Amino acid sequence: MCWAEPQSRREFSSIVVGGGPGGLGPLLWAAQHGLLESWLEQGVALVERTGRLGGTLGCYGINSDSLGGSYLECLEAKGWPAALQHLRRNPVTLEMRRYRTSYPPLPLVNQYMGCVGQAVADMFGGHSSSALHLHTTAQSVHLCDDGRVAVVVHGQDGRAKTLVARSAVVALGGRQHWRDEMAAPGLKFVDCAARQLLSSNEFLTHDGLARADEIIRDAAGRSIVIVGGAHSAYAAAWALLQLPAARSLKDGQIVILQRRPPRIFYPDRAAAVADDYPFEEGDICVRTQRVNRMGGIRGHGRDIWRQIAHKPNVPPESRVAVRAIQDFSAAQLRTVLEEAALVIPCLGYRSATMPIFDSAGQRLTLKADINGDAVDGDCRLLTADGRPLPNVFGIGLGSGFRPTQAMGCEPNFRGQANSLWMYQNDIGAVIYREIQVLADEKLTAAVAA
Numbered sequence: 349m350c351w352a353e354p355q356s357r358r359e360f361s362s363i364v365v366g367g368g369p370g371g372l373g374p375l376l377w378a379a380q381h382g383l384l385e386s387w388l389e390q391g392v393a394l395v396e397r398t399g400r401l402g403g404t405l406g407c408y409g410i411n412s413d414s415l416g417g418s419y420l421e422c423l424e425a426k427g428w429p430a431a432l433q434h435l436r437r438n439p440v441t442l443e444m445r446r447y448r449t450s451y452p453p454l455p456l457v458n459q460y461m462g463c464v465g466q467a468v469a470d471m472f473g474g475h476s477s478s479a480l481h482l483h484t485t486a487q488s489v490h491l492c493d494d495g496r497v498a499v500v501v502h503g504q505d506g507r508a509k510t511l512v513a514r515s516a517v518v519a520l521g522g523r524q525h526w527r528d529e530m531a532a533p534g535l536k537f538v539d540c541a542a543r544q545l546l547s548s549n550e551f552l553t554h555d556g557l558a559r560a561d562e563i564i565r566d567a568a569g570r571s572i573v574i575v576g577g578a579h580s581a582y583a584a585a586w587a588l589l590q591l592p593a594a595r596s597l598k599d600g601q602i603v604i605l606q607r608r609p610p611r612i613f614y615p616d617r618a619a620a621v622a623d624d625y626p627f628e629e630g631d632i633c634v635r636t637q638r639v640n641r642m643g644g645i646r647g648h649g650r651d652i653w654r655q656i657a658h659k660p661n662v663p664p665e666s667r668v669a670v671r672a673i674q675d676f677s678a679a680q681l682r683t684v685l686e687e688a689a690l691v692i693p694c695l696g697y698r699s700a701t702m703p704i705f706d707s708a709g710q711r712l713t714l715k716a717d718i719n720g721d722a723v724d725g726d727c728r729l730l731t732a733d734g735r736p737l738p739n740v741f742g743i744g745l746g747s748g749f750r751p752t753q754a755m756g757c758e759p760n761f762r763g764q765a766n767s768l769w770m771y772q773n774d775i776g777a778v779i780y781r782e783i784q785v786l787a788d789e790k791l792t793a794a795v796a797a
């Protein structure tokens with residue numbers, strides 16, 4: 349059985365839900381390898397809730413932690429289709445080129461991704477077997493017993509449509525999950541009577557930064573507490589220090605509470621040694637020899653870490669104090685959080701999900717809804733008991749894909765690969781190939797019949 353109303357149903361080879369950097373990833377991998385035209389010829393449906401492709405990075409008021417060059421690399425690929433070559437001369441691309449070896453502002457990255465998305469959208473127009481559904485929200489995914497998958501969508505006219513395909517890619521972006529996290533044994537953030545709480549995702553937006561500036565102005569010596577010790581925590585510390593009101597902060601008034609010291613990115617061993625940074629063999633990426641290539645903090649978060657840690661050739665930063673969270677009892681921690689002027693939980697992302705039903709109509713519980721990593725090594729979405737769904741894939745912020753060492757990852761890496769470059773390269777490649785295997789199975793079955 350397949351849940352679909354026949355009168356409003358259209359068939360494709362694959363359906364991509366979400367037109368951000370994650371959803372665009374497999375399409376841009378295919379474009380770089382000269383395979384996008386043929387994939388669109390097979391039939392791709394791309395469903396995006398807003399009126400544009402490109403994603404949500406524009407809402408953040410900070411700089412990228414990837415070099416500008418990493419976003420431009422795809423344009424130079426050998427197989428890059430003629431229909432997308434105009435992007436090389438696009439004014440936004442030219443602006444991005446100024447940041448080839450530095451960190452572009454995220455709103456500019458977002459503008460650039462919007463141009464890339466628009467060019468991909470235009471390509472859909474040339475392939476009648478494919479369809480782009482903007483202003484369309486995907487509501488649910490239904491596994492069919494004939495091995496296909498149906499996605500129910502609602503367009504601007506409010507009418508439901510069912511798209512059917514051999515495979516679907518779910519790329520809805522991330523969500524934060526700090527409310528129910530334990531700040532300390534017996535103490536959930538949500539139960540903490542902190543004066544002001546802004547999750548890192550809220551804080552790093554343009555509105556969040558303006559709000560934090562007001563809070564600091566009225567802080568009168570009370571602390572600003574950042575909880576977490578990874579990318580978002582150090583990006584938040586850097587962003588706080590750029591606010592006009594931060595000039596009045598006293599020594600140690602910003603406190604980073606972390607479980608363990610962050611890992612820091614270095615381009616090679618020599619750079620880490622020169623910085624007196626302790627690393628072990630397992631921190632070295634086997635493919636590139638970079639230190640903490642996947643898990644290391646980069647960009648302005650890394651800059652501020654170096655200042656806090658009094659590293660060479662940077663002015664020391666004394667307004668930020670770093671403390672180990674386990675040095676506090678639950679009662680002490682409650683006091684610290686409740687007396688702070690502002691608490692910023694920076695506890696990472698999980699992938700956003702949507703209801704997925706099996707062929708008997710039962711809603712499946714997904715691993716992403718329970719405790720984290722949404723996908724397996726083939727990017728297949730996992731159910732709560734760890735079973736991969738045969739033809740539904742996940743990509744994007746919080747999806748928890750673990751890169752292999754062959755992809756260029758340090759053996760000690762345990763985190764998530766949340767990187768546009770990875771979506772357009774290794775992760776996009778995994779999904780494209782798996783989708784093609786499924787499409788070939790369908791073809792073989794049709795020939796046999």
Ligand SMILES: Cc1cc2nc3c(=O)[nH]c(=O)nc-3n(C[C@H](O)[C@H](O)[C@H](O)COP(=O)(O)OP(=O)(O)OC[C@H]3O[C@@H](n4cnc5c(N)ncnc54)[C@H](O)[C@@H]3O)c2cc1C
Pocket residue numbers: 365366367368369370371395396397398402403404405408411412413414484485486487519520521522552702743744745766767768769
């Ligand atoms: C503050 C911050 C800074 C980051 N900086 C970098 C960086 O410098 N470099 C880097 O490589 N990565 C960075 N990342 C990580 C990651 O690459 C980005 O978050 C990226 O935007 C993730 O892309 P995405 O497609 O998963 O999510 P999004 O960009 O959020 O895109 C998801 C898309 O899905 C759509 N959508 C959602 N639900 C539905 C639905 N039901 N139906 C249809 N469409 C839907 C949304 O409208 C949106 O367009 C950063 C992340 C954060 C949070």
